[in-house]
Structure formats: C-alpha cells, structure tokens
Amino acid sequence: MDKEIVPGIMADDLTAFNHAYSLYHKQIYQFIFxxxxxxxxxxxxxxxCFIRLWEKRKTLNEDTALNIQLFGMARQVMIDELRKETARLKYNNGSSQVPFTDNLMAMIESRDMLKHFEREIESMPPMRKMVFNLSRQNGLSYAEIAEMLGISTKTVEGHIGKVLSRLKSYMFTILM
Incomplete structure (x- = not known):
C-alpha cells in the first residue's frame, strides 16, 4: 500500500497525496497531541507536515516507508513549532505555559541526545554492542547474558562498564 503512494506523490499525483493524508493525518495528530x-x-x-511532504515530494525516499518519513517530518515540525511557541510565550511576558514548553523542549533535546548515544553505541565492537543491547533493551540480567553468550558475568560487566564509560565521556565532550 505504502509502496505505491510514495512514487505517486513524487510524480505530483494529488490522488496519492490525498490518500496519504487520509491514511496518516489522524495518526500524526494523535502522536503530536x-x-x-x-x-x-x-x-x-x-x-x-503535509505541506512539507508536498514541497519535498521530489526528494522522498522510495525505499523508506511513507509513515516513517512522515513521522520524521512531523517530529521536526513539532520541534520547530515548539521553539516558535516558546519564543512567543517568553516575548509575551512569561506566560504560565513557558515552564511546560521549556520542559517539553528539554525532553525533545534529551531524545536527540539519545539518538547521538545510539549512534555512538552502533560504532562499538559487535560483542560490546550486543551485550549492552541485551541488558538495556531486552532487560536481561548479567547472568542471563553471560549464559546466553557463553561468557562470564565479569566479561558482561566489563562490556557494560566500557559502554557506559564511553557514553559518559561522549556526553562530557558534548556539554563542554
């Protein structure tokens, strides 16, 4: 279904665009809300988001699902809108909503930090990355990981320690 919509939009087909809008506008609204x-x-x-979709239609990626591209656009548009709203509220003498908006921006920026961490983790040796993901994403204990991979729990601890040390170091360099 998605595979036919992207080429249609890229070919300036308004029917494909309208179909995409009817499929995804409610999901994007709920996500942002x-x-x-x-x-x-x-x-x-x-x-x-849908204006941006139409404006960027020639640069869409046919190999990436439309919903993924749309939600990425929506997230970026949301960040832009929140920044504008924060500036507007601060300009209008600090409405009571400013702390909420500032907190929301902090949350979004922390998600951006997580993306940087994910990239950093991806660049690590395969075994270290696997151990870390089994621990953090799958919630496995060090003993379970050790048994699953046929290594000692001390080795698991070592891998986790090295990942955390590298992430702390990375975070320190960003903040300085």
Whole structure:
C-alpha cells in the first residue's frame, strides 16, 4: 500500500497525496497531541507536515516507508513549532505555559541526545554492542547474558562498564 503512494506523490499525483493524508493525518495528530497535550500545536504540525511532504515530494525516499518519513517530518515540525511557541510565550511576558514548553523542549533535546548515544553505541565492537543491547533493551540480567553468550558475568560487566564509560565521556565532550 505504502509502496505505491510514495512514487505517486513524487510524480505530483494529488490522488496519492490525498490518500496519504487520509491514511496518516489522524495518526500524526494523535502522536503530536500525546507529546504536547496541545490541540493547537497538533493541528498546526499536521498541516505543516503535509505541506512539507508536498514541497519535498521530489526528494522522498522510495525505499523508506511513507509513515516513517512522515513521522520524521512531523517530529521536526513539532520541534520547530515548539521553539516558535516558546519564543512567543517568553516575548509575551512569561506566560504560565513557558515552564511546560521549556520542559517539553528539554525532553525533545534529551531524545536527540539519545539518538547521538545510539549512534555512538552502533560504532562499538559487535560483542560490546550486543551485550549492552541485551541488558538495556531486552532487560536481561548479567547472568542471563553471560549464559546466553557463553561468557562470564565479569566479561558482561566489563562490556557494560566500557559502554557506559564511553557514553559518559561522549556526553562530557558534548556539554563542554
């Protein structure tokens, strides 16, 4: 279904675009509303996201699912809108919503930090990356990981320690 929509949109087919809108506008609205608790921002983001989709239609990736591309656009539009809203609220003498918006921006920026961490983890040796992912993403204990991989729990601890040390070091370099 998605595979036919992207080439259609890229070929300036309004029917394909309208189909994409009908498929995804509600999902994007709910996604943004869940993050912001703002009907206004959710509505704005949906509209701007689909405007951006049409404007960037020639550069869409046919190999990436449309929903993934749309949600990426929506996230970026949401960040842009929150920044604008934060500036507007601060300019209007610090409305009571500023702390909420600042906290939301901090959450989004921390997610960006997580993406940097994920890239850093991806660049690590395969065994270290696997041990870390089994621990953090799958919630396995050191003993379970050791048994599964046929290594000692001390080796598991060593891998986790090296990953955490590298991430702390990476975070320190970003913050300085």
């Amino acid at each position: 869940k993050k912001t608790q703002s009907e206004y921002i959710a509505t704005e983001v949906v509209q701007l």
